[in-house]
Structure formats: C-alpha cells, structure tokens
Amino acid sequence: MTSVAVTKDEISKEENMITIKDVARLADVSISTVSRVINDSKPVSPEVRRKVLKVIEETGYKPNDVARSLVTRRSYLIGVIVNNLAQSYVADIVRGIEEIGKMYGYDILLCSSYSSKETQEKYLQLLDRKQAEGLFLVGNKFDEKIIEQATELNKPCVYFTRDVHENMNHISIDCNSAIYEMTKYLIQEGHKEIIYVSDFENRSTVEDEKISGYLKAIEDNELEFSKIYVVGGNKHNKAYELGETLIKNKGEFTAVVCSSDEIAIGIMDSFIDNGVKVPEEVSIAGFGNIREGKFVRPELTTIGEPYYDVGAVGMRMLIKMIKGDKTQQGLMELPFTLEKRKSVKTLV
Amino acid sequence: MTSVAVTKDEISKEENMITIKDVARLADVSISTVSRVINDSKPVSPEVRRKVLKVIEETGYKPNDVARSLVTRRSYLIGVIVNNLAQSYVADIVRGIEEIGKMYGYDILLCSSYSSKETQEKYLQLLDRKQAEGLFLVGNKFDEKIIEQATELNKPCVYFTRDVHENMNHISIDCNSAIYEMTKYLIQEGHKEIIYVSDFENRSTVEDEKISGYLKAIEDNELEFSKIYVVGGNKHNKAYELGETLIKNKGEFTAVVCSSDEIAIGIMDSFIDNGVKVPEEVSIAGFGNIREGKFVRPELTTIGEPYYDVGAVGMRMLIKMIKGDKTQQGLMELPFTLEKRKSVKTLV
DNA sequence: CTGAAAGCGCTTACAG
C-alpha cells in the first residue's frame, strides 16, 4: 500500500465549504452574531464585529444564498423568457432589465424559448420551482394559454410584446402615433402616394394600431391614395417576394411604410436586386430600428424604440410590484424616435 | 367597522405556498413517502403513489427547488458571464449552452459585464454565493485577475475568448488555419498582393496565431509581397480611418484579409464612401461571420465559426466536469467554414 | 449587545 501525502489545500478543494457555524466557532461567538455582522441587521459591539470580520476574511467565508433564500423566502431571481435572444432588440431589453436589477440585487434567470409553447410552459414551471420573484416575457406574441399560465403563477409579470392583452403589464412605445408620425413625415417630404405593408403572420393588437395610425395620417393630410399590402409568413423571404409584386405596380406609389424593419429590408433588397432604385424611385421606411438597418445601403429610415429604457422601466415596475405596490400595474408608453436616414427621398 | 368577505381563493393568493408537509397530511402518509414519489427515488406501493399523486394534482403542489438545493447541494445553476450580449455571436453561443443545459436540467444565470472588471468580480462572487455549479466566460479578452478569481472559485469553468491562457478550458476554431485558408483562397483567386489588418486593441494570443497563419500562407505560396497593418482602438471607427490611409496605397494590394468582420466592414465602408469599388478594385475578407456581414453590400466573405456548436460543446464539457470527469479539460477546436460571398473578386 | 432555539422545505440514512 502506498500512502499519498494530502495537503490541507487539496482537501479544501474537494469538500471545503466553510459555513456560518465554522465562522462562529473560530470567532468564538454564536451564529446569530455572525449572521448579524454579515447582514448588518442588528447592532453588534465593535470588538465582536472586528473579530468576526477577521475570521471571515481569513477563511474566505461566503454566505450560502440558497440557505438564506429558504428562510427569507426571497430568491432575488427574476425569470426572463425570451423568444429569440438573437434579435438585437431583445439583447437591449435584457440589458435594461439586468442593469436595473443589479442595482437592487436581482439576478436574471435566462430562458430562451424560440417561440415554442412547450418550452415556455416548462420554463414557467421551472421558474416557479426556483422561486423566481417575478418574470418578463419578451417576444412578438405569446399564446393565450401561456399568458394564462404565467398569470396563474401569481407572480409579478411584465410583458414586452406586440400583442397586448387586457390586464397585461406592458411597456412599449405608442405604435399608433409612431406610424402616424412616420407617414406624416413622408407626406411632408412630398410623398402623396404612400402604401403600407402590414405583417400578417404576426397580426396582433399592435398591428391594428399601426394600420390605423397610417390611415389617420393619410386622412388628416387629405391624401387621396392609400393602400395596404400584407406579407404572409416568414418575414425576410416573404417580404422579398412581396417586393417583386410591388415592382409590377411601381408607378402606383412613391413611398412604402413597413410594419417592421425586417419587412422593409426584405422589400428593399428585392427592389435593389431588380433594378429599382431606393430611394431615387421609391422611398422605404421601417419600424423597430434593428441593427441591420444601419448596415443596409441605403441606411434605413425607421422608428426607434428605446429598448434599453423599455427594459429598465419594466424592471423598475416589476420591483415595485414585488414590493407590493399594486398601483404600478398597467400599460406604459415611452417616447419613440424618428430615425431619418437615407432610404427616404425628399420630393419637394 | 366594516367586515370584508375574504374567499379561500384570495387567501391562497396571499400566502399560499403548499408544502410537502401539507401533501403528506392530506394524503395521510409521511413526508418521506411524498418525497419518494416526487423524485421516484425509492419504491412506493401503487396505491400509496396514486393517493399522493392525487393530492399533488388537487393542490397543485410544486416542490421548492431552493429547499431541495440546500440539502442535495445541487443548484443546477450555471453562470454565464458575457461581455456584450448584443453581439450576435454571443447570443448564438448562449443558445448552444442553454439548449444542451436544458437537456440535463441546468439553468442559466445570465451576467452581462460589458467588459467591466468590477462587474465581473461582483458576478463571480454572486455566482459563488448562489452556488452555481459551473461557469462560462464569453468575451474577447478577460483580465488576468478575473481569470484568477474565476479559477479560485474551484468550479468547472469554460472560456469562449480570443485570449487563451494556459490551463484554460477553451473552445473555438483553429484560427491559425482559418486565416491560412482564407489567405490561400485569395491566392487561388489570383491575388498576389494581399495585406493583413490586425486588431491591435485586442491583441491576444489568438491574434498572434492569425498573423502567423497569414504569413505562412504567403510563404507556402511563394508570394513576394506581404504587409501587416494595425488598427488602433474602437473597431468600426478606427477601421474606417485606416481605410482612408489604405486608399493612399491603393495600388499596393488587391486584397485585404481582416482580423475581424467589424474591421472588414469598417474598411469596406470607408472604401465605398471614397469611391473605391469593392470588390472590383479591392477584395476584402473578414473573420467571424457576424450577422451584419450579410447585410452589407457587397456581402462579406468571411470565416464562419459554429457558435451554436461551440456553446453546445462547451456545455457538454462543463457537465462532464461537474460530474467529476477530469479528462475533459483543455482546449477543443471545432471546424470552421469559409463563407465565400461577394466581397472577393476572382482575378484569374 | 448576545445566545439558544426554532424553523424555512426539503432529502436521506436508519430502523422496522
């Protein structure tokens, strides 16, 4: 038999984990006292405090949040269910959520569902078991059942979505006004024949608002022409196809307002590939200010939503709700921006 | 005094939380038995199981993972510290991590540090206190101190970075070969004067490998010309500026290989804005296959790294390490792809 | 200011 020298250090690597008990023993005080100095929850005499702090320092003791969580019934965990993390706006919202959360000691449990209802259900259960204190749902649209299940969790819940339901805490911009302003802007630039391209696949409450914003701008400015096209299905591809259809009616309009940047870029690509000059022949405007809009040539004129702020405001709202403030619930609208870039031509 | 009717339902909304104890009482068994049926950990007679399941069903009981965590010493939480969630490759890696993690019951604690060392330190502490079982660090570069602190946590740890240290578990592609292949490809397309643009700001071990890959390709193909430029600082801006410098030496080269897509796009924009035609006059190649590369015109030829797979493989490795498999540690290289698009012109 | 004790909601030997 060979005997192997085992150093203290090696042992500690295996199953170290020093606890509050160890600290108490080493500092020759009760665990209550240790707890008090860690949390600064009750007065402790200076000498005792120093003694305890010294032991903590020496041992490198770190409180176990799981144990603390169990007794305080506070997890400081916030669930964030996103449909697609790869969308740039999602990352921005998450950043807002995270930064404000960090200020208040909350952490993010990230759950990407890729729009799968089953995955969302599983995550909802999981967040419940993990004692998440609140949750965010971010994505264009969520199934009724999911919204129902999220509500049944009886946890504070905030949505970032394009399909707004009743009793839903929701933060966004005023999409109706946004499209109204965009259409008005095009009119001011001298456009008289403006079409709107709607997103059929994701037909939602917000899409209805956008359409009515478009129509109202047309009406308020006494334009004679208005026309709504609908793209059906997977955005970029379908928008590209629709673009080819639009080319056939090229003389009909001088500008197109799109329900989303994805659609706008799809149409623009289709125009360019087919020799229709943007913005010389046709102006195009999008909605959402996705990152790609700045890389596309010409750069896309669009509506900007302050996603970071949207996330930050959402987190503030959620925290208030966690604290029991019922008044915070409801809708909330943040100011949007009109990003004037190169895809729109001035006609006057 | 007014008395308000309070229904059972309302009460349960306040401070419900039914526990294993309640289930045991209602099913008239011990909590051990309830635990056994929940976890399927030991045989339970069919009738008893049915009885317990029925109560669980009726009460909607959900086990408290925090309590379970405390006793099992398993949190099933994996910390992911990212520098910038908004970068598309990060989202892809996280997706890989998450999907494999989900298969094994692990959840992601997301920590965005925006390259702040202080934030990273705080998150490291936090992940420790939350009993995270392992962690990922994803970002171009991490400070020595951070790497040290991460190591001291004594938790399985995997990096996705461009600055590889010794004893670091790391997953990526073979960047040396990648640049070698890209340069070779340009040579095969007839280019004889090829420059390389290096990333000075993020000078890292991987950058050194890239440079030597470039030089080796030049040498292996017996080209007489080679030249390395360096961009200093914030990528897109600085690359744009460097582009203007390059234009002065336009006749010197026919192709430029860049250390990253960001640099390539910056230079390309600069060329285009200054009337230098890409790829007619100069061909450009990037590295990384960021989403923007497909939106830029001409579309950018680049090296693709399978980020999703990189994340997935990383998670697999981490899980093995959590299970105590020491052999899994070290470097791991996945195959890259050469994305041939429009920014490179064939000269032969 | 300090400590002993109870308890948070679970799991898991141990004994039967």
Added chain:
DNA sequence: CTGAAAGCGCTTACAG
C-alpha cells in the same frame, strides 16, 4: 414498502 428523525446553512423572534 414506510416513517421518524436528523440535518442542509441560514435568519429571527425570544429571552436575557
């Protein structure tokens, strides 16, 4: 197959 008991690492009345 089942239950009583101990214990995971903490916090927090309670008593002094």
